[in-house]
Amino acid sequence: MAPLNLLKAWLKSLRGGQRALLPGVQVGQARANAEALQAGLDLSSDGIVLLDNTGRVVAFNSCAQALMHSPLGNLQGADFWNAVPEEIADEYRSAAEQALLETGSHTFAVRHAFEDQWVNYCLRRHADGLLVTLKDVSAIHRASRLLRSSEACNQTLFDAHPQAMWLFDTGSRHMLAANHAAAALYGMAPEALGALFVESLFPDGEGGALLDSLPPSDFQQEMRLCTQKKANGERMLVELSCSSVQWALRPAVLVSVADVGARHLADAHLSRLNEELEMRIEQATGELQRSRGELQAFTSAMLHELKAPLHVVDGFATTLAERHGAALDAQGHHYLARIQASSLQLARLIDDLRTLTYLPSMPMTPERVDLAPVCQRLMDELHKREPARHLVLEMEPALPLVCDKNQISLALACLLDNAWKFTSRREQSWIRVGLMPGKNSAEIVLSVSDNGAGFDAAYTGKLFTAFERLHASVDFPGTGLGLAIVKRVAQLHGGEVWAVAADKGGASFFMSLPQNPQDADSVSGSPSAA
Structure with a gap:
């Protein structure tokens, strides 16, 4: 002054x-x-x-x-x-x-x-x-104008929002505002809804206890599941999302309301369906296990019953050849040889069927195995069957692998027998066995390659199917189950199988086998002849 x-x-x-x-x-x-x-x-x-x-x-x-x-x-x-x-x-x-x-x-x-x-x-x-x-006071008026514009925009968004929302005063619990979606949800005009106290929306005094449970100070996204009533007295199950806000410079609570009655009914229906589905799955699993047991019992009985008369046929054919061979002419000896060859083929087929059937029930015992001695033993057995064959086996001195030894030995025997068979018409034949890294450090791939007859790449998808043959049995005899057994062993180990045909004859077969990272060894080096 x-x-x-x-x-x-x-x-x-x-x-x-x-x-x-x-x-x-x-x-x-x-x-x-x-x-x-x-x-x-x-x-x-x-x-x-x-x-x-x-x-x-x-x-x-x-x-x-x-x-x-x-x-x-x-x-x-x-x-x-x-x-x-x-x-x-x-x-x-x-x-x-x-x-x-x-x-x-x-x-x-x-x-x-x-x-x-x-x-x-x-x-x-x-x-x-x-x-x-x-x-x-220009700055004050501009700020005031912006504030009024923002408030008008917020009010428009609040009124037009499809989610039902309303606000109430924190102290008096008097409704301050309600949007059109809330009015439609409760079945009353926005003005009438905005004139109520919050407790009047809850039946039987539930509102007081629920509102008292809200935090006393600023908070965000407090979720509450409760019952509310509409203007006509109908009750509904809702989910309230509460947040503290300032409304016209007064402490207030913004409430977003979602009618979850239909969702809870759907959840209850889905829960019942899941229980029924689990019960059906359990029943189907039990029936499947019983059917599998019956099938295994039937298969075992069938194979046993087939083996007995087969032994009789083979026994009589052998006796006939020993006692009356001199009395038979060339045609008779041919018939007798066909009988003995068919008996042997049928015996091998029964053995392979038994193996394929019982593989899933065999105990799985993973251990660290060196496949090099296993391969050598299997090749020695093949040489005993055909001593005149000259074949080179190429492999590393050691082939370490974590697997079930019995199952992998069975799969390796099928792969080596397959390679031995299809290289029979080569003057200089070889079989290569090796290990290589897989897609990641927890996988190793076993490979068996040969320079035999190979196969048509167009039929690669049929190679590992039971009884599928890509060559005539007269040219390359076999049961048609060897590669199916290899595939089953790989699946039991959690791996896969595939094959690649060489351009100038020969084929390579691969079996991926998951490993623990600490058990898998890196594989490298040049192959050595054995």
């Missing part, structure tokens, strides 16, 4: 000068007071205009002159309402004069459209006239 005090001192000196001529000292003092007053006004960051009791300007600062946008060049001595733009005087003069008479002060805000500037005028009466302060 320093400018006002200076004004009082200045006016006092003027009044004294009107009563008598002022001595030179008094005139100098008045001039000093006026200069001090102007200096004080110029120091203010707001616009200040001092008016006498007649409403004329007696002092002002440069900030006030800029904010007033006055049409006058000099404000000194001008009537205040003539000093401001005409449209401001027309709009605010009457109300300001009335308010000054009644309360002694009046405030209004003016917008200068061209500059997009808002100026706040504050008029206050004192004993010697009026004090007018002007303040640039």
Whole structure:
């Protein structure tokens, strides 16, 4: 209020000068007071205009002159309402004069459209006239405009949101607002819903206990499952998602409501279906196990019953050859040889069928095995069957592998027998056995390759199917079950099998076998002849 005090001192000196001529000292003092007053006004960051009791300007600062946008060049001595733009005087003069008479002060805000500037005028009466302060409040008005725009946008989003939502006051628990989706959910108008207390939405006093359980301070996404009632009294199972917010500068809770009755009914129905499905699976599993047991019993009995008459046929054929061979002509010896060969073929088929049938029930005992001695033993047995054959076996001195020894030995015997058979017409034949890394460090691939007759790549998919033959049995005899046994062994180990035909004859068969990383050895080096 320093400018006002200076004004009082200045006016006092003027009044004294009107009563008598002022001595030179008094005139100098008045001039000093006026200069001090102007200096004080110029120091203010707001616009200040001092008016006498007649409403004329007696002092002002440069900030006030800029904010007033006055049409006058000099404000000194001008009537205040003539000093401001005409449209401001027309709009605010009457109300300001009335308010000054009644309360002694009046405030209004003016917008200068061209500059997009808002100026706040504050008029206050004192004993010697009026004090007018002007303040640039453009930033406040722009922030207020943005705030109102944001609030309007939020309100629009709130009203149009498809999720049912409502707000209530934290203290009074009175509903503050509800959107259209909430009104449709509860079956009442948004205004009627917004006039309720929260507890009225809950049946049998459930609302009080639930709301009391919410955290007392700021919180986000508190989920509650409860029952609510509609306007017609119908109850519904809902899931409430509650979050603390500020609504119109008041602490409130925003509640999102989801009708989950249908979902819970669907979950209950799905649960019943799952129980029924599990029961059916259990029953089907039991029936499958019983059928499998019956099939195994039947297969065992059938193979046993087939083996007995087969031994009889082979025994009589052998006796016939020993006792009456001299009496038979060439045709008779041919028939007898065919009988013995067919008996041997049928015996091998029965053995392979028994092996293929009982493989899944064989105990699995993984252990660390060196396949090199196993391969050598199997090749020695093949050489005993055909001592005249000359074949080179190429393999590393050691072939370490983690597997079930009995099953892998069986699969390796089938692969080597297959390679031995299809290289029989080669003058210089070889079989190569090796190990190589698989798709990752937990897998090793066993490979058996040969330079035999090979196969047509178009029929690769049939190679590992039981009784599928890509060559005539007259050319390359066999049961047609060897590669099916290899595939079953690989599957029991959790691996796969595949084959690749060479361009100039020969074939390579592969079996992937999962390994534990700490048990699998890296495989490298050149093959050696055995």
